[in-house]
Amino acid sequence: MKTREVVIFSGEHFVVPQCIQRIDHLSTHGWQLRYGGTKLYSDHSQDGSGAKKALALATKELLKRIATMPAPSRLRRTPSRKKQSDLPSGISGPIVRQRAGSRVRDCSFAVTLPRFGDTPLARSVYIGTENTYTVERYQEALERAVALREKAEAAYQRAATKERRAQAQVLKTQMSGLLAKAA
Structure with a gap:
């Protein structure tokens, strides 16, 4: 699974998997999980000190959702509006x-x-x-x-x-230290 480095407002660096976004806006600081719906994992602090634990919880939930939900698909399910026939997509x-x-x-x-x-x-x-x-x-x-x-x-x-579940297993191995601290 792809990861990226994120630097939050406090200057801390985090390795974040795809499907998790950082939200830093006025009084809201946390990690938003975007996989099978959205859920915000708040830092529960204004200084960003809870960001590590919140990221671990979001990652744990991401791995749980990947294990139980089908991968999102980019396949077109409905015909294009420009399609001139009534035939299904594809x-x-x-x-x-x-x-x-x-x-x-x-x-x-x-x-x-x-x-x-x-x-x-x-x-x-x-x-x-x-x-x-x-x-x-x-x-x-x-x-x-x-x-x-x-x-x-x-x-x-x-x-x-x-494929998504295999990537999740690799992510789980890579982030095992972070996930163990969240438990």
Whole structure:
């Protein structure tokens, strides 16, 4: 998990994991956890002397949330407002083309399959030719395309969660001294 160095108003330096932000504003001083909702861990002091313990508590809660919640996903769940068709996100079409040497055009859906940590795959779901195209075949092909996309999204989510939890274990090891003091 990524960390960064933060210097608070009192001059103290801290190594802070992503998903935790420092809040220093007038009478509010603390660490805000931003993972599966937000929660502020106050320093309970105006001079920043409680910042270390508050950061340890926020980190402990972050690790707990990572262990129990799925990783946040950046996958688009709804179609773009600019999309002109009613098709779900990641599915385009129907695409009509005529292949070389063929007399009839065929029709298919283009499906983008996300892969965590890798480039997405593009797949085609065949509907039929201009001679065999029917509303029923269109609906069946659309159902196959949606199922293909949903399966890829679920695999993406599992891989993202697995990676995030592995990063959390590394963070836990790195910050074991700080976390032990908070207990």
